[in-house]
Amino acid sequence: MSAPLIEMRGITKSFGAVKANEAVDLSVAPGEILGLLGENGAGKTTLMNVLFGAYAPDAGDILVEGRPVAIHNSADALAAGIGMVHQHFHLAPRLTVLENLLIGIPGKSGRIDRAGGLARLQEIGRQHGLSLEPNLPVSALSVGEQQRLEIIKALFRGAKLLILDEPTAVLAPSEVDGLFAALRSMAAQGLGIIFISHKLNEVRALTHRCVVLRHGKVAGRVDHPASTTSAEMAKLMCGHEIVPPTREASTPGAAVLTLDGISTSGHAGTPLRDVSLFVRAGEILGIAGVSGNGQRALADVISGMLPPKAGTMTIAGKTVAQFSPRELQALGLGRIPEDRMTTGLVTNLPLADSMVLPRIGTEAFSRKGLLNPAAIRAFAEEQIKAYDIRCPGPMVRAGALSGGNLQKALLARELAFDPKVLIVSQPTRGLDIGAARFIHEKFLAMRARGRGIIVIGEDLEELLMLCDRIAVMYEGRIAGTLSSADATVARLGLMMTGAGHTEEAA
Amino acid sequence: MFRLEARSTTPAWFNLALPLIAIAATLILCSGLIAVAGAGVIEAYGVMLSASLGDSYAITETLVRAAPMIFTGLAVAVAFRAKFWNIGAEGQLLAGAVASCFVGAIPMPGYLAMLLMALVGAAAGALVALVPATLRVKFKVDDVVSSLLLNSVIYYALMALIEGPWKDTFSGYPISPPIEDSANFPVLIEGTRMHLGVVVALIAAPLCWFLIARTTLGFRIRVTGENPEAARYGGINVQRVLISTALLSGALAGLAGVGEVGGVHFQVMSDISPGYGYSGIVVAMLARLNPLGVVPAAIFLAAVMTGAEAMSRATGVPAFLSDVIQGTALLAMLVALLFTAYRIRRVGAQT
Numbered sequence: 001m002s003a004p005l006i007e008m009r010g011i012t013k014s015f016g017a018v019k020a021n022e023a024v025d026l027s028v029a030p031g032e033i034l035g036l037l038g039e040n041g042a043g044k045t046t047l048m049n050v051l052f053g054a055y056a057p058d059a060g061d062i063l064v065e066g067r068p069v070a071i072h073n074s075a076d077a078l079a080a081g082i083g084m085v086h087q088h089f090h091l092a093p094r095l096t097v098l099e100n101l102l103i104g105i106p107g108k109s110g111r112i113d114r115a116g117g118l119a120r121l122q123e124i125g126r127q128h129g130l131s132l133e134p135n136l137p138v139s140a141l142s143v144g145e146q147q148r149l150e151i152i153k154a155l156f157r158g159a160k161l162l163i164l165d166e167p168t169a170v171l172a173p174s175e176v177d178g179l180f181a182a183l184r185s186m187a188a189q190g191l192g193i194i195f196i197s198h199k200l201n202e203v204r205a206l207t208h209r210c211v212v213l214r215h216g217k218v219a220g221r222v223d224h225p226a227s228t229t230s231a232e233m234a235k236l237m238c239g240h241e242i243v244p245p246t247r248e249a250s251t252p253g254a255a256v257l258t259l260d261g262i263s264t265s266g267h268a269g270t271p272l273r274d275v276s277l278f279v280r281a282g283e284i285l286g287i288a289g290v291s292g293n294g295q296r297a298l299a300d301v302i303s304g305m306l307p308p309k310a311g312t313m314t315i316a317g318k319t320v321a322q323f324s325p326r327e328l329q330a331l332g333l334g335r336i337p338e339d340r341m342t343t344g345l346v347t348n349l350p351l352a353d354s355m356v357l358p359r360i361g362t363e364a365f366s367r368k369g370l371l372n373p374a375a376i377r378a379f380a381e382e383q384i385k386a387y388d389i390r391c392p393g394p395m396v397r398a399g400a401l402s403g404g405n406l407q408k409a410l411l412a413r414e415l416a417f418d419p420k421v422l423i424v425s426q427p428t429r430g431l432d433i434g435a436a437r438f439i440h441e442k443f444l445a446m447r448a449r450g451r452g453i454i455v456i457g458e459d460l461e462e463l464l465m466l467c468d469r470i471a472v473m474y475e476g477r478i479a480g481t482l483s484s485a486d487a488t489v490a491r492l493g494l495m496m497t498g499a500g501h502t503e504e505a506a
Numbered sequence: 507m508f509r510l511e512a513r514s515t516t517p518a519w520f521n522l523a524l525p526l527i528a529i530a531a532t533l534i535l536c537s538g539l540i541a542v543a544g545a546g547v548i549e550a551y552g553v554m555l556s557a558s559l560g561d562s563y564a565i566t567e568t569l570v571r572a573a574p575m576i577f578t579g580l581a582v583a584v585a586f587r588a589k590f591w592n593i594g595a596e597g598q599l600l601a602g603a604v605a606s607c608f609v610g611a612i613p614m615p616g617y618l619a620m621l622l623m624a625l626v627g628a629a630a631g632a633l634v635a636l637v638p639a640t641l642r643v644k645f646k647v648d649d650v651v652s653s654l655l656l657n658s659v660i661y662y663a664l665m666a667l668i669e670g671p672w673k674d675t676f677s678g679y680p681i682s683p684p685i686e687d688s689a690n691f692p693v694l695i696e697g698t699r700m701h702l703g704v705v706v707a708l709i710a711a712p713l714c715w716f717l718i719a720r721t722t723l724g725f726r727i728r729v730t731g732e733n734p735e736a737a738r739y740g741g742i743n744v745q746r747v748l749i750s751t752a753l754l755s756g757a758l759a760g761l762a763g764v765g766e767v768g769g770v771h772f773q774v775m776s777d778i779s780p781g782y783g784y785s786g787i788v789v790a791m792l793a794r795l796n797p798l799g800v801v802p803a804a805i806f807l808a809a810v811m812t813g814a815e816a817m818s819r820a821t822g823v824p825a826f827l828s829d830v831i832q833g834t835a836l837l838a839m840l841v842a843l844l845f846t847a848y849r850i851r852r853v854g855a856q857t
């Protein structure tokens with residue numbers, strides 16, 4: 001075999017007492033798509049940041065085409081032919097697609113070579129089916145298009161190895177197919193690719209080989225992902241089997257949350273148009289749909305961030321008057337936002353502060369305007385234990401936690417008050433299977449206790465497993481609702497495109 | 507070769523070490539200027555130190571100067587915690603001074619006059635701060651610009667007042683009539699200028715700390731400052747928090763003016779504040795926005811100011827050095843703050 005494109009040898013990297021990577025060996029051959037797997041906090045991102053020059057390793061070497069190289073920053077990495085698409089994109093929103101590509105690329109005699117850039121952009125588009133309108137500002141691009149731009153940017157700079165850190169976490173299922181086609185085409189032309197994902201079916205469909213990390217060390221390698229089962233991979237990642245939870249049959253009670261004729265305006269996304277729905281006690285209602293069809297507005301209305309223009313909402317028989325987060329909370333609504341980092345938590349403050357934030361004014365945490373620091377700390381400590389939130393303690397910066405642990409913290413802060421209804425968006429986005437399973441079990445336990453849950457999501461498999469009924473959103477309306485007995489991926493998929501309307505089944 | 511690397515946690519001793527390092531760096535940098543001015547560096551700093559902290563009288567003078575900067579430092583620290591960018595402490599101070607001077611000139615029992623001066627002065631400062639806060643909350647006007655520009659508005663309004671209706675008809679000087687003698691703040695140490703307002707300032711700092719660290723309003727201020735979207739999602743009325751913060755911040759700055767009128771000058775003139783409002787920004791930054799740190803930071807700047815005058819007399823180095831030290835200290839602190847987010851790492855030993 002020829003020399004690998006990239007080889008990492010004995011990479012070790014610690015953050016204080018945490019060994020994020022320990023003696024990791026990894027190589028990628030030209031034309032190979034390597035899957036990098038591991039639980040939340042296993043060290044995948046850290047390892048890739050070492051490769052891309054964001055962190056200096058404590059020990060270990062990086063070889064590019066057999067030659068040792070020192071990578072101190074992203075410029076070194078790019079010069080060595082390594083490109084990376086981070087989960088949070090690094091684009092200038094006011095500049096156009098083409099301008100973003102040309103940033104930092106010296107043209108002839110100090111001038112920007114627009115024509116040359118445009119030609120390269122079109123060439124890359126033709127080669128891999130990655131086309132973008134060159135003169136559109138980045139702020140007008142969808143998340144999927146921004147990701148495409150990041151990939152094009154890496155290719156533009158001559159990357160021979162492309163690192164993608166959880167690229168599919170931000171994509172709609174339909175966009176994933178396009179991404180995979182492009183990645184396969186790049187690999188066919190000799191590019192090496194490192195692909196990180198928690199979705200094992202994606203890993204099995206796309207990658208040629210996998211490396212599994214656990215607690216910073218290589219826990220195993222998978223040579224034929226396509227012929228390995230998800231369960232086997234999960235076991236390598238977690239060290240034990242993951243059993244899917246079962247949804248016991250149950251008879252739902254009275255409606256705990258009802259929307260009647262809700263319409264919205266003045267919202268960045270698609271507005272709601274005459275949306276009516278309900279969720280009953282002991283029931284999980286799923287909201288499916290291609291993202292951008294009003295799910296954002298729906299979540300914002302129900303969680304009190306966006307007062308509707310028309311329509312009413314009732315919680316446990318009481319009509320909502322103000323649509324403020326505080327009022328809804330008082331009526332017994334629990335809320336878990338889609339964007340944990342920006343909407344859920346305060347990353348620069350102690351974790352405990354984020355965990356008590358929505359209820360800081362209640363008797364539990366303060367009295368007559370004075371905080372009760374002991375109670376706040378005790379609450380956080382209790383939840384950290386109960387939900388197995390992995391962190392050094394309640395006073396750690398919330399931003400230092402991994403995605404799965406952040407989600408557990410948000411879940412804990414709501415469930416501790418046993419809400420009558422819970423609204424949650426993308427509950428397991430970016431979570432490893434173990435953490436996702438844990439969250440699913442909590443939802444099912446709530447359902448068994450007679451609580452209502454609304455899950456807004458794009459992962460149809462997950463919705464089908466959890467939900468008693470699934471409503472499909474299309475262009476700001478409810479296109480139809482299916483009971484779990486009638487719902488299949490195919491039928492839901494059809495309804496999501498605005499075809500086949502189905503009447504309320506219940 | 508060295509490079510910066512993001513750090514995830516900041517060790518606690520940084521809070522103390524950073525300002526000290528920044529101050530040390532400032533004094534070293536400014537020693538170059540002293541040398542250029544033709545004086546001995548050690549001698550010049552020696553004079554500064556002894557003139558500001560060398561004996562008990564010098565210490566009281568430094569404290570008297572520190573008092574207004576404690577108030578403006580607290581005003582800025584509280585505002586910046588909520589990311590309400592109040593650059594207007596100077597104007598709020600002036601408003602507090604004018605308002606308290608009005609009240610102090612009305613004959614009434616002394617204790618009542620003092621209390622009313624404080625209340626009215628604080629209210630005037632709060633009212634001024636309300637302007638940029640309202641503009642920001644209602645119309646998304648940048649608070650840095652509006653609060654800064656308002657300083658000039660207030661300053662020239664004050665000038666119009668003392669050149670016009672308040673002008674001393676007897677002497678013709680542009681100064682306000684003095685407040686009643688009974689409204690003069692009591693001097694606490696015989697033979698010094700150490701007045702009641704200084705003690706109030708020293709008490710205000712721990713009170714502000716308590717407010718930020720231990721009350722729900724303080725919690726809301728902190729959360730709003732760090733992440734307004736999460737605050738809103740968590741049920742905090744972000745606009746109300748910004749307005750409350752502005753009122754509090756303006757009131758504190760207004761009290762700085764009250765102290766100058768009631769305890770030091772007993773009237774209002776055009777140079778009643780040598781930029782105490784702007785110094786408050788330096789103080790708050792050196793204190794890392796911690797109200798308890800405001801006291802030593804203000805005392806440091808006050809010592810530099812009193813010391814610089816004596817140094818100027820003794821060595822001929824212009825007293826403007828005190829302004830240079832202030833500015834340099836702010837820049838040094840901003841650079842030092844970089845190290846709370848990043849660490850320096852040696853790389854390239856193997857290359």
Ligand SMILES: Nc1ncnc2c1ncn2[C@@H]1O[C@H](COP(=O)(O)OP(=O)(O)OP(=O)(O)O)[C@@H](O)[C@H]1O
Pocket residue numbers: 015018019020038039040041042043044045046047400401402403404430512513514515
């Ligand atoms: N900058 C940092 N400072 C301190 N600790 C860190 C830092 N970055 C990561 N860690 C810790 O290192 C470990 C590995 O984190 P890393 O982000 O690499 O995990 P990951 O495998 O990418 O997880 P996920 O699937 O959740 O993205 C975790 O314990 C994490 O808390």
Ligand SMILES: [Mg+2]
Pocket residue numbers: 044045046165
């Ligand atoms: Mg990661």
